[in-house]
Amino acid sequence: MTSPARKPSRIQTENRQRIRDAALGLFATHGFRGTTLDQIADACGMHKPNLIYYYDSKEAIHIDLLNTLMEEWLSPLGAMDAEGDPLEEIIGYIRRKMEMSRLYPRESRLFANEIVQGAPRMLPHLESTLKPLFDKQCGIIATWMKDGKIAEMHPAHLIFSIWAVTQHYADFEAQIAVLLPGDDKRAKGADQFVEMMFRKVLTP
Amino acid sequence: MTSPARKPSRIQTENRQRIRDAALGLFATHGFRGTTLDQIADACGMHKPNLIYYYDSKEAIHIDLLNTLMEEWLSPLGAMDAEGDPLEEIIGYIRRKMEMSRLYPRESRLFANEIVQGAPRMLPHLESTLKPLFDKQCGIIATWMKDGKIAEMHPAHLIFSIWAVTQHYADFEAQIAVLLPGDDKRAKGADQFVEMMFRKVLTP
DNA sequence: TCGTAACTTTACCAAATGGTAAAAAACTTG
DNA sequence: CAAGTTTTTTACCATTTGGTAAAGTTACGA
Numbered sequence: 001m002t003s004p005a006r007k008p009s010r011i012q013t014e015n016r017q018r019i020r021d022a023a024l025g026l027f028a029t030h031g032f033r034g035t036t037l038d039q040i041a042d043a044c045g046m047h048k049p050n051l052i053y054y055y056d057s058k059e060a061i062h063i064d065l066l067n068t069l070m071e072e073w074l075s076p077l078g079a080m081d082a083e084g085d086p087l088e089e090i091i092g093y094i095r096r097k098m099e100m101s102r103l104y105p106r107e108s109r110l111f112a113n114e115i116v117q118g119a120p121r122m123l124p125h126l127e128s129t130l131k132p133l134f135d136k137q138c139g140i141i142a143t144w145m146k147d148g149k150i151a152e153m154h155p156a157h158l159i160f161s162i163w164a165v166t167q168h169y170a171d172f173e174a175q176i177a178v179l180l181p182g183d184d185k186r187a188k189g190a191d192q193f194v195e196m197m198f199r200k201v202l203t204p
Numbered sequence: 205m206t207s208p209a210r211k212p213s214r215i216q217t218e219n220r221q222r223i224r225d226a227a228l229g230l231f232a233t234h235g236f237r238g239t240t241l242d243q244i245a246d247a248c249g250m251h252k253p254n255l256i257y258y259y260d261s262k263e264a265i266h267i268d269l270l271n272t273l274m275e276e277w278l279s280p281l282g283a284m285d286a287e288g289d290p291l292e293e294i295i296g297y298i299r300r301k302m303e304m305s306r307l308y309p310r311e312s313r314l315f316a317n318e319i320v321q322g323a324p325r326m327l328p329h330l331e332s333t334l335k336p337l338f339d340k341q342c343g344i345i346a347t348w349m350k351d352g353k354i355a356e357m358h359p360a361h362l363i364f365s366i367w368a369v370t371q372h373y374a375d376f377e378a379q380i381a382v383l384l385p386g387d388d389k390r391a392k393g394a395d396q397f398v399e400m401m402f403r404k405v406l407t408p
Numbered sequence: 409t410c411g412t413a414a415c416t417t418t419a420c421c422a423a424a425t426g427g428t429a430a431a432a433a434a435c436t437t438g
Numbered sequence: 439c440a441a442g443t444t445t446t447t448t449a450c451c452a453t454t455t456g457g458t459a460a461a462g463t464t465a466c467g468a
Contacts, residue, residue, distance in 0.1 A: 033238035164372035
């Protein structure tokens, strides 16, 4: 009873992408319930029933977005290499996370919304995809610590604090913009601060 | 044209509180648009029109919540005392923030939702209430640094990182629960990690 | 180029939702 | 306890919203 699953046409690929791009911005700033199909249709210059032609439902768009983006969102974590220099591997990870916060704030906020609200559509994905990767990288970090390459601490909480600090700049940008106006050197100052902070924490 | 503004009756005070309490939990987990008046009415055992008797609109409930809670939410920041011991003042602040993350996760998520979505109903309040306090406390921290009591760094980014790390435990609890199961000693481990981390960062 | 499959548009619908009107009930106070 | 005020309930409404039906249009391979 499953559909033939033929290769999607050029138009299909393009339009699905247009929909995802429009939906990403809207879901990120208004949340799932706060975004309407009409808004998405407007934002990508399509008509509402056309959306449903490409996606079964509003929820299907949301789920597809989460699934599509999760992979690349997590890729920097997996890039931490057990063979590399411990301190530089972690600092490199932090730099990439800061860069992502700046380049992809929509993605950051999409996940922030989802998880703040209890991850109703992502919990299984967290279990199956994030958890194993997380455990593996925690293991690598633990080894580095045992070998005395970096200071000893709870690896999981270390990763939490990296996520918290780096993503904060994307997720809470509205607040930061009020408290630290004059956006010129804000990003640079943030980068420098965060790197200094974690270097200090990680140095044995 | 303003109403007489008589002292609210006992029933009024009680019922407004009931409404706020129910709405807090719902707004925190489903966001503003994701929460319906019917849900709030259900959660506090009242009928929908009764809510409107006490609050002009759904938005009025939300705004009242934000305004009511902002004060106590920020109070620990203001409690940092210029006369106290610098390191212990900041660590004390961090401890209070961790405690609040544990005791009042609903409040934390309410603000997280609001700010992730661009603070549509709170921007003026951030400008008028948070900004002055923030600037003042940044000044105190800067003085401590100049006096060599704690390590030198950008005070604003220091506060951001404290907010990020402490609130992360409330706002992203769903994710943390997946990645670090066995909730027994989680809170204690988090407290110890965060305190260790900032002590290290702040020590000159 | 012709026929068919893929895609788009128009018109529509049922349910959900924020809110109102007004009657009924409960409480307060002289 | 009676009169007036506050609070609660019932019935209702207009709009919004996710989604459908089906006709119309375009793209594309034989």
